[in-house]
Amino acid sequence: MRACPPAETLRAARRDSTLRARDLAASLNVSEAALVAAHTGAPAPFSVTRIAADPDVLMPNMARLGRIMSLTRNDSCVLERVGTFGDYHSGAHAAFVLGKEIDTRLFPKYWTYGFAVEEETAKGLRRSLQVFDRYGEALQKIYLREESNTEAWAPLIAELRLDDQSPEIDPHAPPAPEGARPAPGKREALVAEWRKMTDTHQFNRICTRLGMNRLGAYRMAGAPFARRVAVSAVADWLEAVSAAHQRVGFFVGNRGHIQIHWGTFDTLKPMGPWLNVLDPEVNIHLRNDHIAEVYVVEKPTKRGPATSIEAFDARGELIFQCFGQRTETDETLDGWHAILDAIPSLREAAE
Structure with a gap:
């Protein structure tokens, strides 16, 4: 477990700080979930109710809130998507909302850990549902917007409210990053399995069977399967x-949640180390200075090659994946492939 100061100590620290919760928690050497939990039962301007974190309990109710903003992030990329939740599909290993x-x-x-958060801000009351993993790291946050169904908020929180409203939790210490894990001597087997893929989801099973992870496999396979670029x-x-107004599927995730933006990147606003997409329905905030390795990856599928660009940080953690989005008017993705083909390989870029 990670040692945590008393709840009142964390409340006082937050009152005296202008940092975002994630950054404040890091400065205090506590998890973000512990910082949020410390405000359970606290009065305004920052009050928290502990709620069910079970996706089967939580997610079927999200459509009741109407149009919201769903946020998923890792240490290097934040994806904020505006919209309304559709049908939830349960699963013991993986569930999804399509x-x-x-x-x-x-x-x-x-x-x-699940929390309903109400925060008084200069722009008014901000309501959010926040879910964290056993390490106290954020998985998904759902924010109400001006057009959300705010009348559904109070009854929903009453239904999701836990009996345990303790302001203190005991998250586990997070595991060390795995880094790249290749399997020496197995490149031939990897390439043979790679060529036989008919669906991109088969890739993870191949890696598991051969005793490697994603980045380890990319390093081993090399071009033309995984071409490293600058x-x-x-x-x-x-x-x-x-x-090019190219439609894409942009994937951002963490150990417990992946969110996908389907569409274009219309408004780019670089700012310092951040590469930002600031569109009405989607905001993306990418720490360009965290990117350590980038690959253009091609996997065979029944519909033709699925070609992606994928970025990793210095610890070997995946930051994002992005694929071209097939549509009725762009089935072959010629424009997407042309964009990726124009990116020089790492050795070429250095010359």
């Missing part, structure tokens, strides 16, 4: 996708 606006994949075993290519790639 919709034109909100598209997510959930891994229930990690959904440990880190600087990401900014240029974003510009090219935006200029």
